Amino acid sequence: MSRTARGAIARVPGEPVVFEDFTLDDPGENDVVVKILASGVCHTDLGLKTGTYGTDGFPFLLGHEGAGVVEEVGSRVTRVAVGDHVMLNWRAPCGECRFCVKGKHNVCANSHNAEGKMRDMDGGQLNAALGIGTFCSHTLVHEVQCVKYDPSLPAEPMSLIGCGVMTGVGAALYSAEVQTGDSVAVFGCGGVGDSVIQGAKIAGATTIIAVDIDNKKLEWAKDFGATHTVNSNEVDDVVAEIKRLTDGHGVNHSFEAVGIAETLEQALFCRDLAGNCVLIGVPGPGPRLDIDIQQFFDLGGSLTVSWYGNCIPARDFPTLAAWYKQGTLDLDRIVSRKISLEETNDAFDAMKRGETLRSVIVFD
Ligand SMILES: NC(=O)c1ccc[n+]([C@@H]2O[C@H](COP(=O)([O-])OP(=O)(O)OC[C@H]3O[C@@H](n4cnc5c(N)ncnc54)[C@H](O)[C@@H]3O)[C@@H](O)[C@H]2O)c1
Ligand SMILES: [Zn+2]
Ligand SMILES: [Zn+2]
Known part of the structure; x- marks a missing residue:
């Protein structure tokens, strides 16, 4: 029935x-x-x-x-x-x-x-x-x-x-494979971005730069492990600011968790040499990216799309639940x-x- x-x-x-x-x-x-x-x-x-x-x-x-x-x-x-x-x-x-x-x-x-x-x-x-x-x-x-x-x-x-937590944590652990001592920038500090921040912290990242347009979100990002914050509406050049915070080099991993071209471009070019850029935000049909391909080549590294943080739910959900229970997540x-x-x-x-x-x- x-x-x-x-x-x-x-x-x-x-x-x-x-x-x-x-x-x-x-x-x-x-x-x-x-x-x-x-x-x-x-x-x-x-x-x-x-x-x-x-x-x-x-x-x-x-x-x-x-x-x-x-x-x-x-x-x-x-x-x-x-x-x-x-x-x-x-x-x-x-x-x-x-x-x-x-x-x-x-x-x-x-x-x-x-x-x-x-x-x-x-x-x-x-x-x-x-x-x-x-x-x-x-x-x-x-x-x-x-x-x-x-x-x-x-x-x-x-x-x-x-969804959101697994996507963010998995993007750090599996899509980017953040390592101990790495530097990270996260664009968009909503439920997904703050989960990237927690995943990067769990993986041992030592510099975690939160980027958003809302100061309240940036304050919250610090609670989840961000070591630095950048309000992109309050600086002239977000990429330059991220480089300033990383001895002029840029980050090993950048994560786009908004879903717009502007932040994807910033995420691409705030990387150090051979860094990963991970696109998580869903843009929907329409937005296009117009970049200098030689500049992209010169940086090396990769641009990856992360679906669901590359997770395998039966393997990963119990781990995240256990981390919650332990107070790690x-x-x-x-x-x-x-x-x-x-x-x-x-x-x-x-x-x-x-x-x-x-x-x-x-x-x-
Ligand atoms: N890839 C996947 O598998 C997957 C899974 C879940 C969600 N998503 C996508 O991830 C994105 C984020 O989801 P959410 O639930 O965290 O959204 P959210 O609305 O909670 O957070 C988005 C954040 O982006 C910030 N933001 C907006 N414009 C910005 C800009 N120009 N620069 C910097 N920050 C800016 C907002 O202030 C907000 O804090 C969405 O596009 C969502 O569809 C993807
Ligand atoms: Zn979702
Ligand atoms: Zn299958």
């Missing part, structure tokens, strides 16, 4: 989300019904809602950063059982695609998603954001999208591991606000005004 849930749905690009009841199909053989306990509001949800990434795919059931409790499992599910607490992930390696067969599960091109669908009360299919959908009381996912966590840990910080301070589902539009407004690192929707 299909189940009814309630969620935040983006029906029209740019319009506020609406709150509706919807139905979950019976779980397919490998599907799992998860009662959501907490869901972070990631900038990518804002991009989906506004149509920044395109206007196809509406209506969306938003949310892709969630934690909850397993309420029902399909007939062949073995990884989780009813009552397990789980973090959800949006890249659940299939094990069979052209990348997985070469052991590159972190770039799986055919992530598992639920076989069952979610539908509005008229029967129209809802497109679950990044194959999950977590701004809702219940969701339907594939069992490989679930990673168990210790139920004594609070759901709000665990939910954040599902601060997730509580990323939770700026706890809100109800009906306050989702306010969360987007607060994000646009720069008031939050993460609003987290909490369910009873």
